[in-house]
Amino acid sequence: MRWARFDNKGTASYGIVEGEQILPVRGTPFGEWEKAGARQALAATKLLVPVIPPTFYACGLNYAEHIRETAAKVGQPVTLPEQPDVGYRANNALIAHGEQIIIPEDATEKVQYEGELVVVIGKKVKHLTRENALDCVLGYTIGNDVSERSWQKADRTLWRAKNTDTFKPMGPWIETDVELGKLVTRIRVNGRQLIEFPTNDMLFGVVDFLVRMTRYVTLFPGDVIWMGTEGATENLVHGDVCEIEITGIGTLCNPVVRAR
Amino acid sequence: MRWARFDNKGTASYGIVEGEQILPVRGTPFGEWEKAGARQALAATKLLVPVIPPTFYACGLNYAEHIRETAAKVGQPVTLPEQPDVGYRANNALIAHGEQIIIPEDATEKVQYEGELVVVIGKKVKHLTRENALDCVLGYTIGNDVSERSWQKADRTLWRAKNTDTFKPMGPWIETDVELGKLVTRIRVNGRQLIEFPTNDMLFGVVDFLVRMTRYVTLFPGDVIWMGTEGATENLVHGDVCEIEITGIGTLCNPVVRAR
Numbered sequence: 141m142r143w144a145r146f147d148n149k150g151t152a153s154y155g156i157v158e159g160e161q162i163l164p165v166r167g168t169p170f171g172e173w174e175k176a177g178a179r180q181a182l183a184a185t186k187l188l189v190p191v192i193p194p195t196f197y198a199c200g201l202n203y204a205e206h207i208r209e210t211a212a213k214v215g216q217p218v219t220l221p222e223q224p225d226v227g228y229r230a231n232n233a234l235i236a237h238g239e240q241i242i243i244p245e246d247a248t249e250k251v252q253y254e255g256e257l258v259v260v261i262g263k264k265v266k267h268l269t270r271e272n273a274l275d276c277v278l279g280y281t282i283g284n285d286v287s288e289r290s291w292q293k294a295d296r297t298l299w300r301a302k303n304t305d306t307f308k309p310m311g312p313w314i315e316t317d318v319e320l321g322k323l324v325t326r327i328r329v330n331g332r333q334l335i336e337f338p339t340n341d342m343l344f345g346v347v348d349f350l351v352r353m354t355r356y357v358t359l360f361p362g363d364v365i366w367m368g369t370e371g372a373t374e375n376l377v378h379g380d381v382c383e384i385e386i387t388g389i390g391t392l393c394n395p396v397v398r399a400r
Numbered sequence: 401m402r403w404a405r406f407d408n409k410g411t412a413s414y415g416i417v418e419g420e421q422i423l424p425v426r427g428t429p430f431g432e433w434e435k436a437g438a439r440q441a442l443a444a445t446k447l448l449v450p451v452i453p454p455t456f457y458a459c460g461l462n463y464a465e466h467i468r469e470t471a472a473k474v475g476q477p478v479t480l481p482e483q484p485d486v487g488y489r490a491n492n493a494l495i496a497h498g499e500q501i502i503i504p505e506d507a508t509e510k511v512q513y514e515g516e517l518v519v520v521i522g523k524k525v526k527h528l529t530r531e532n533a534l535d536c537v538l539g540y541t542i543g544n545d546v547s548e549r550s551w552q553k554a555d556r557t558l559w560r561a562k563n564t565d566t567f568k569p570m571g572p573w574i575e576t577d578v579e580l581g582k583l584v585t586r587i588r589v590n591g592r593q594l595i596e597f598p599t600n601d602m603l604f605g606v607v608d609f610l611v612r613m614t615r616y617v618t619l620f621p622g623d624v625i626w627m628g629t630e631g632a633t634e635n636l637v638h639g640d641v642c643e644i645e646i647t648g649i650g651t652l653c654n655p656v657v658r659a660r
Contacts, residue, residue: 296485
């Protein structure tokens with residue numbers, strides 16, 4: 141099942157995507173819901189960020205090749221994480237499928253995409269086990285962890301490097317029927333494929349993170365966990381269109397503009 | 401004016417604190433509101449976290465003496481921040497005035513308080529100037545940035561060191577009439593005062609952070625910014641009661657228990 145959040149005559153509503161149509165519901169996939177209203181064409185629908193998370197988690201460095209590339213870019217030695225230590229991103233930076241990634245005037249040319257699987261939590265949970273961990277997952281969506289590498293290197297935290305307004309495209313929707321081992325991530329800029337990797341080839345997988353995180357933290361419905369990216373990323377420039385496809389989920393597509 | 405959020409017969413409501421009483425309102429201090437219902441005794445009221453922030457910012461290292469002490473504790477050289485780079489904390493960890501700080505079974509004895517001024521944002525703003533920055537502030541509350549120092553030293557991020565469930569007491573309420581230069585922070589454990597410092601003696605002040613942050617990020621009503629703490633903090637143990645007083649705002653008081 142595919143859950144989208146969309147602009148329903150000025151109100152944010154959830155709907156079920158069926159082929160090229162969307163069926164509005166009353167309620168949300170995180171609680172009670174019922175069908176409400178007529179199907180409408182997906183092509184004529186303004187999609188919104190599929191969920192505004194209570195807490196926005198991000199795994200950061202979670203694929204071997206990307207860690208080597210990032211270390212080189214920021215001038216630090218390569219260190220593979222020894223345990224799944226999660227980090228955070230910020231809601232101000234979220235934009236929906238189709239919305240513009242806006243590069244600030246004073247950013248360098250090193251503004252880069254990162255294509256990520258996003259886990260969407262469906263239930264309030266703590267103390268998950270390896271056996272029951274995935275039961276708390278409502279579904280999966282796609283994130284583009286846009287990053288300004290000079291700020292990532294220079295600042296004490298990742299605040300503006302990763303969380304400048306518009307730097308966190310997420311969508312287009314939440315897919316509930318996913319087999320993690322079969323997913324493939326493909327990143328395209330202006331239609332040209334730059335990166336392809338098996339989505340689940342992570343240093344620490346979804347279950348590893350869920351089990352360790354919930355030893356200490358309660359997860360809530362709508363929390364998201366961005367699982368990291370693979371490969372050597374490249375610069376985005378004004379006029380580019382960046383697409384992150386994860387097979388079986390969909391394609392997150394955002395144009396890039398530079399503020400003047 | 402003092403805004404509290406409280407349990408109003410099972411529903412979270414805002415109210416105005418007047419002396420020893422609370423006057424319920426319909427609406428919130430972030431939008432429209434009107435008085436609704438009879439005053440009730442503050443002593444008989446269950447206070448809630450005064451706001452659940454869309455984004456939970458924290459300045460981290462922002463007082464000179466604390467930076468030297470923390471560097472020594474985690475075995476790193478002393479480096480004073482050169483610019484106001486904000487970080488993040490997580491909503492799962494928030495608890496209200498009076499609720500228990502629960503130390504996990506596997507935490508070391510190095511679980512410590514940090515008493516912090518908390519800025520509560522009242523309006524959606526970007527591109528603030530030094531002249532208008534404080535206009536976006538609804539008021540101020542108090543935070544206790546409880547930290548497990550061995551995890552702070554060992555982990556790649558601060559996730560469990562700072563964001564274990566119950567590690568972020570915030571409250572008791574939001575005070576709108578504050579003169580930053582006159583505030584004094586006092587930290588007491590079991591009634592014994594351990595630290596006292598002029599709250600506004602920060603490396604980078606509230607205006608510095610607001611101006612720099614909003615060059616890149618939009619602040620939203622309800623966002624909070626925890627401004628950091630001063631001094632050498634000490635361990636909290638089972639049975640302790642930790643109080644953070646900021647003169648003119650109030651006192652945030654939480655008992656400490658260790659899980660078994």
